Amino acid sequence: MFVLICSGGRTGAQLASLLIAMDHDVRVVENRPDVLSRIHLELPTEVIVEGDVMDLKVLEQAGIRDADVLAATTTSDENNLTLCYLARTLYHTRRTIARVNNPRNAWLFDSKFYVDVAVNQAEILASLIQEEMSLGDMITLVKLRRGNYSLVEEKIPAGARAVGKAIKDLPLPEHVVIAAIIRKGEVMIPRGVTAIEEGDEILAVADLEGARELAELFSAPEYSSRPSSGQNGEKGLGRIIRR
Known part of the structure; x- marks a missing residue:
């Protein structure tokens, strides 16, 4: 090029x-x-x-x-x-x-x-702050299709609602696809019957709204019960990484 x-x-x-x-x-x-x-x-x-x-x-x-x-x-x-x-x-x-x-x-x-x-630059910073406050512990790794979709990563903490459930039984958002699971250092190709375990690192492709819902599903109970960004002024605990 x-x-x-x-x-x-x-x-x-x-x-x-x-x-x-x-x-x-x-x-x-x-x-x-x-x-x-x-x-x-x-x-x-x-x-x-x-x-x-x-x-x-x-x-x-x-x-x-x-x-x-x-x-x-x-x-x-x-x-x-x-x-x-x-x-x-x-x-x-x-x-x-x-x-x-x-x-x-x-x-x-x-x-x-x-x-x-x-x-x-001002718009980019504003977008980073908005996502920082809304995605909790989820990390954005790569932006796809000019920002409409992202490859995101979430490590499953103890007590998360998804622990012990098969992927086919999870209430996954419409625009979310689980692409891979990293378990004990090994990469797994997920199947519908694959059960989520504590400590799993989940790689998923999602739009912004889907990523927010996925962060809620995979978060620990003490985080999932808190108000989301914009409610009572409370901020999420996450970080965003762009490459």
């Missing part, structure tokens, strides 16, 4: 490093002397294209006509919106990703300017 990154600031340079490590073809456009001196130490020289990201000739030199993805990571929301718009309308770039610098401008980053994905 060929990714064109517009701006070699900290965000753009780190993104480039990660993509290069995953064997993607990457170009970074940058013209600030201080930034160029730094990224020439961090990135291969052939990856860096020196020039103004708002100059179409520079973008064409960087290969925008062949780019699969354009990532607009400048510190200007106006520039990021313009870059996404130009990439799609002039060069038919398949995917556009834009950094949102000012959360007040987030409403602009949608199909009007051909932004496929808007990276809004």
